[in-house]
Amino acid sequence: MEKSTVEQILKIVETVYGTYTKSNWIPKPYADNKSRYLWTDAYGVCNFLTLYRETNDIKYLEQADALINNVHDILGHQRNGKKRLGTATAEYPTRGGLRIGKVEDEGSYDGDGQYFHYLTKWAFALSRMAKVKNDQRYIRWAVDLIKAIHPHFIYRDRNDQLHMYWKMSIDLTYPVVPSEGNLDPYDGYVTYRLIDEMAEERELEKEIADMKSMVDIKYSHYRSSDPLDLGEALWITHWYSDELWAKAITSKSLQALEELWQHGDFREPLNRRLAFREFGTTIGVQANDKASEEWKSRINEIHNLWLPHLYKRDKDISPVMLCTSLRPGVISRHYLQ
Template sequence: MAALGTLSHALKDVVSPAGRLTAARAVVDRVYGPAGGHGKDWRPRPLLDNKSRYLWTDAFGVVNYLTLACETGEQRYLDQAAGLIDAVHDTLGRDRAGKARLGNATVEEPTRGGLRIGKVHGEGHPDGDGQYFHYLTKWAFALNRMSLASGEAKYNRWALQLIEAAHPHFVAGSGSGEPHMWWKISIDMSHPVVHSEGNLDPFDGLVTYRLVQEAAEQPGALRREIADMERMVQNKYRRYRSNDPLDLGEALWLSHWALPEGEAWAQLVAERSSAALDDLWCRGYFRQPEPYRLAFREFGTTLGAQVNPAAGGQWAERVDSLHQFWVQHLFTRDADITPVMFAASLAPGAWARDYTPRLRQLAQRLRGNEQ
């Protein structure tokens, strides 16, 4: 980090484009450790609180590295994305003892048994380990983006295999007119742990499955899985409501992938989520004292508002103000999920649909360097 100075110095400017990029670079180095000349041998430092790895956080970490690779042209960020992916598969793709791989997973196909959440507590605890659908789709998205940026098909193949492994265990009534989902299942995928459906899980599935299918080596590989998600989205989208800043930001992010095609669900979800966020802003939710708020949930808002034009231009200034507020409290609650999502909000590049050509250009440049 010598080139960027101390962390506090790097975080002084979180408004200008150059300052935001500098801050994002400093934050990911603080959380995961700098490359330090290790190249392809680099491995991330364990997260704190005895979690070692945490699937949601590390999905954001991978996508952050891809954005930084595109923005800086530095190979080390792509190497770090690859190292983080391997570390997640080697940790969360195994049982909690770290011995056996989950389900049918192998070294060559590490996602065929799903991936653990990475909770501190074991199964049976109210906040115990297991598998979350919305974490798996975040990871599949990260793998898909890595495949585009690196030009290596194996990453999207792993995303596809993860979906194939998880879908039958999370979706009840597959192929019927009214399938529904479980929010959380056991580590071994043998039974649901939380029988309710996540507010956005079908939308997560639809968007992610489509992206993985587009990059798949086998046309139509996820045809039935996508059909299930389309049915659930059609059955559900007219009832979409939320007052949670992370959920609303995620809704903006998900809907922005389908807005250019004019899909009805995307238009309605974008309208309702942006209106709900405006209402939260006007009612003073985002001006409450720090102890009454959770930074990482608000970074869901700031990320979604930046990638979806439906949020409106008023959010540019609001995003800056939230960044300036939270940079003062960045490591108050934790040293992983909050700063990693902050980095994503500072440099949202690879999270956006219109950034996809940049990822492909990176892969082309890498292939050119190898020739």
């Protein structure tokens, strides 16, 4: 990684998470009283791990670890902080799932709860930590998380066909949004497999089979016009790129992104666009080697466009995802091989 890119990432990371102090460093809370936010912090963990691999500076590994513990301490508790979720303990902090980290409480519009695609993103971050540190504890936490959430997000209809809820309550007792996320079955299938393959014992065979059955039914119908969704699809498919479902979704996603580019969606006024959704695209096309060479210059164009406006909408999800896009590192399949 070029020195200028490292310096750019470091500046953003320090702005978002605060200046590192060796003894008992705790990442600073986000604005708007969110404190921690699961999706953003999953990327944050991966960014710290990439910095560690690129610089060999142990402090970034320590920061990744501190961020993981802080997320478990906050999002693994009820909103009042008095009790851990479900059957979670200090030793096994993910056994009740993890809250999203929304500002508003559940029951309000866009309130707190548990999102499947945030939980899988966190499980993936734990798997990267396990790989970098060669420590099975993080895989244990990832497996525990999957075991805790899977039975609550998955259900069978009257025809015995599997489906998923998009959002569950904090205690996982009822669906808040009963519709199915466009990518959730694929995300679950890939994340579960990656973690199961790293575990000392295979524990997720049933959960993987559930996800695969949904993938097989859904993939021929995949459609999207959202840059984050399409970028995520390219990232998901690059892990098992030779499988039929992955080839189909990769092709459809690249075609849809090309149509968005040619249609001018990436040249709309900034007040009609969201930086983090476009960084989803720039991350995905870098991870997936089927993306055309034209995207290299487009990535730089998108980065340069958003840099002067990086903190205008938010001070967490957009800058943290830009760091990943500047250097995808550990989120890429070949990086840690």
